[in-house]
Amino acid sequence: MSNLRLKPQTILVVDDNEDDNESVRRAFTKLSMNKLLFFCKTGKEAMDFLQHGGSFTETDKAERPALILLDLNMPGIDGYRVLQLIKEDLHLRCIPVIIWTTSSNEKDIDACYRMGANAYMCKPVTPEALLESVKRFKEYWLETALLPSLF
Amino acid sequence: MFIPKHLKSYIMLKIQGMYGALNVFKDWAIARLKSEKQTPENLERIQSILALALDAVISINQDGIVDVWNEQAEKTFGWSNEEAIGKKLVELIIPSMYREAHLQGVRKFLMGGSSNILGKRLELKAINKQGQIFPVELTVSVQKILNRHYFTAFIRDLRDRKAAEKELCLYTQDLKRSNQDLDDFAYIASHDLKEPLRGILTQVFFLLEDYEDKLDEEGIRKLRRLVYLGQRMEKLITDLLHFSQLGRAGLAVEETDINKLVVEVLEMMDTFLEERNAKVTIPLPMPRTVCDKLRIGEVFRNLITNAIKYNDKPERLVEVGYLENIKAPHGDERDVFYVKDNGVGIEPEFYQVIFRIFKRLQNPAVKNEEGTGAGLTFVKKIVERHNGHIWLESVPGKGSTFYFTMGKLSGENV
Numbered sequence: 307m308s309n310l311r312l313k314p315q316t317i318l319v320v321d322d323n324e325d326d327n328e329s330v331r332r333a334f335t336k337l338s339m340n341k342l343l344f345f346c347k348t349g350k351e352a353m354d355f356l357q358h359g360g361s362f363t364e365t366d367k368a369e370r371p372a373l374i375l376l377d378l379n380m381p382g383i384d385g386y387r388v389l390q391l392i393k394e395d396l397h398l399r400c401i402p403v404i405i406w407t408t409s410s411n412e413k414d415i416d417a418c419y420r421m422g423a424n425a426y427m428c429k430p431v432t433p434e435a436l437l438e439s440v441k442r443f444k445e446y447w448l449e450t451a452l453l454p455s456l457f
Numbered sequence: 458m459f460i461p462k463h464l465k466s467y468i469m470l471k472i473q474g475m476y477g478a479l480n481v482f483k484d485w486a487i488a489r490l491k492s493e494k495q496t497p498e499n500l501e502r503i504q505s506i507l508a509l510a511l512d513a514v515i516s517i518n519q520d521g522i523v524d525v526w527n528e529q530a531e532k533t534f535g536w537s538n539e540e541a542i543g544k545k546l547v548e549l550i551i552p553s554m555y556r557e558a559h560l561q562g563v564r565k566f567l568m569g570g571s572s573n574i575l576g577k578r579l580e581l582k583a584i585n586k587q588g589q590i591f592p593v594e595l596t597v598s599v600q601k602i603l604n605r606h607y608f609t610a611f612i613r614d615l616r617d618r619k620a621a622e623k624e625l626c627l628y629t630q631d632l633k634r635s636n637q638d639l640d641d642f643a644y645i646a647s648h649d650l651k652e653p654l655r656g657i658l659t660q661v662f663f664l665l666e667d668y669e670d671k672l673d674e675e676g677i678r679k680l681r682r683l684v685y686l687g688q689r690m691e692k693l694i695t696d697l698l699h700f701s702q703l704g705r706a707g708l709a710v711e712e713t714d715i716n717k718l719v720v721e722v723l724e725m726m727d728t729f730l731e732e733r734n735a736k737v738t739i740p741l742p743m744p745r746t747v748c749d750k751l752r753i754g755e756v757f758r759n760l761i762t763n764a765i766k767y768n769d770k771p772e773r774l775v776e777v778g779y780l781e782n783i784k785a786p787h788g789d790e791r792d793v794f795y796v797k798d799n800g801v802g803i804e805p806e807f808y809q810v811i812f813r814i815f816k817r818l819q820n821p822a823v824k825n826e827e828g829t830g831a832g833l834t835f836v837k838k839i840v841e842r843h844n845g846h847i848w849l850e851s852v853p854g855k856g857s858t859f860y861f862t863m864g865k866l867s868g869e870n871v
Binding site: 323325326328329332408431432433 | 651652655656658659660662663666688691
């Protein structure tokens with residue numbers, strides 16, 4: 307009865323790097339998926355978006371995302387903290403969090419999985435490699451995996 | 458024979474006295490016999506030995522009165538021979554807080570107790586005439602002559618040595634800190650340099666994507682060159698980052714089967730080996746060794762890669778092996794691993810230079826080989842982290858052999 311499941315609405319991208327966000331937008335556009343993306347440029351903004359705080363108190367402006375792409379190195383509330391806050395929140399913890407970072411450091415990878423990250427991906431540099439990565443992301447997270455219901 | 462009682466006790470007393478006197482005479486005679494060879498020349502020699510000694514030599518009797526005080530004792534403690542002889546030692550060189558302990562120790566020994574000072578090299582505090590308290594090294598021996606004890610001390614002023622030790626310790630700390638700073642610097646610099654560089658590359662990709670139809674061939678060629686240079690710079694920074702991490706991260710040391718390790722390394726390289734018609738052999742089994750498996754795997758991978766890359770022979774041959782003993786340029790070495798090739802070889806003048814980071818040698822026989830020139834720097838760093846040595850032998854045109862050892866790994870390295 308999978309048709310009862312809602313189609314994924316939003317993919318939240320939490321990243322302070324404008325160039326990387328632009329690259330992601332371009333790759334998703336090539337796959338006609340750019341409408342799904344919502345960008346937050348700080349950890350604080352992301353938590354407000356998810357918990358309906360700050361400028362997101364009106365819930366219709368902040369639809370709950372189906373997936374979260376999370377960068378690690380951000381000023382202020384960084385990716386680790388955002389990950390921790392999401393996984394501590396009973397209402398948010400079921401949303402898959404995919405770490406999206408330049409670091410391939412083993413320590414970062416292990417730490418993120420320990421904290422409950424659902425996947426860990428390295429940002430590719432070239433547009434070709436990025437497009438390939440986003441294709442696989444789409445194939446797995448949106449077409450293969452079954453995601454929790456959205457409410 | 459009748460002897461009146463009072464006379465009898467008188468005689469007994471006399472005899473006892475004579476026995477006492479005899480005993481004294483006996484001790485004296487033994488001492489005299491022992492010192493039979495004590496000619497005036499010998500005495501003078503002993504005096505001069507005392508005078509020239511660089512240690513303070515001080516002797517006291519069992520009442521603690523000084524009767525030997527050599528020249529160095531005068532220098533060390535500031536009291537002249539005339540001032541010291543006949544004085545109580547405690548008042549001359551023992552700081553007040555240790556005086557009671559010293560006197561108790563002597564009393565205990567004289568009553569037949571044991572001593573925890575005699576015959577050992579000790580480090581204690583002493584005081585000089587000016588009242589300065591300073592560290593000394595001291596040995597005390599005891600002599601028994603004519604039923605009386607004499608204690609002789611050899612004392613060395615440790616102030617200079619302590620100062621030198623402290624300086625060395627500070628120097629070592631400084632060196633450790635500056636090495637740490639350097640590693641941290643390399644890490645932070647390479648980590649933070651990467652981000653803007655990625656930004657530059659990304660912008661070039663956007664330019665190529667958005668302005669492809671507006672740019673002419675030359676413009677696109679220049680942008681592609683920019684991408685190439687940017688990516689090359691990124692590789693260099695990545696290598697710098699890796700190098701700094703080799704110096705920072707602890708080693709994961711475990712007993713390792715080197716044969717298995719090298720076979721695993723070769724399996725990962727199989728396309729590379731095939732493409733270049735290369736053959737790697739391990740003529741004899743190598744021993745198990747305690748090391749960081751991942752890092753030593755990296756050493757073999759780098760050495761084997763170089764052996765094949767810098768090789769102009771139609772069949773590129775590499776031999777990986779182990780030697781129990783070998784004469785190295787810097788001395789004999791044991792437990793040596795080696796990687797030997799039939800490649801282009803290296804001129805002796807480059808034996809050191811090749812280990813420098815990003816240093817690559819030009820050889821017309823070897824073209825189209827990509828690389829940053831960091832491989833041997835990683836290898837050297839890893840070998841040194843394993844307390845080992847690395848060196849090479851080479852005949853230009855014939856081939857090179859790289860040798861390395863791994864030393865004992867203490868807790869500090871782990």
